Amino acid sequence: MTLGMIVGNRGFFPDHLARSGHQEMRAALESAGVKVLALTEAESKFGAVETRQEARRCADLFKQHREGIDGIVVTLPNFGDERAIADTQTPQTLHNAANTEEPLEVAPEGV
Secondary structure: OOEEEEOOOOOOOHHHHHHHHHHHHHHHHHHHHOOEOOOOOOOOHHHHHHHHHHHHHHHHHHHHHHHOOOEEEEEOOOOOHHHHHOOOOOOEEEEOOOOOOOOOOOOOOOO
């Protein structure tokens, strides 16, 4: 089975959660025998989708592999921006990351 994975990122929340969320979700899916198709850190910040441009890049990736993708998983490890993700125009299953870390704080301006 192959799943497209979209990791949402929201800029004013801690970015490191997008990176760790990407890594953890990929590891969980791959350990279950699922092949994962997602943006890489070379294609977007932490391989996540925050902007409409990144959403289009992700949609293009999925279009290139549409015959081999069985579904799409969306994970929002730091309350990612769902508006950009909606622009991918793909059927999606949403995953909400567990808040097991310290309480979230808004990132300082410019981070």
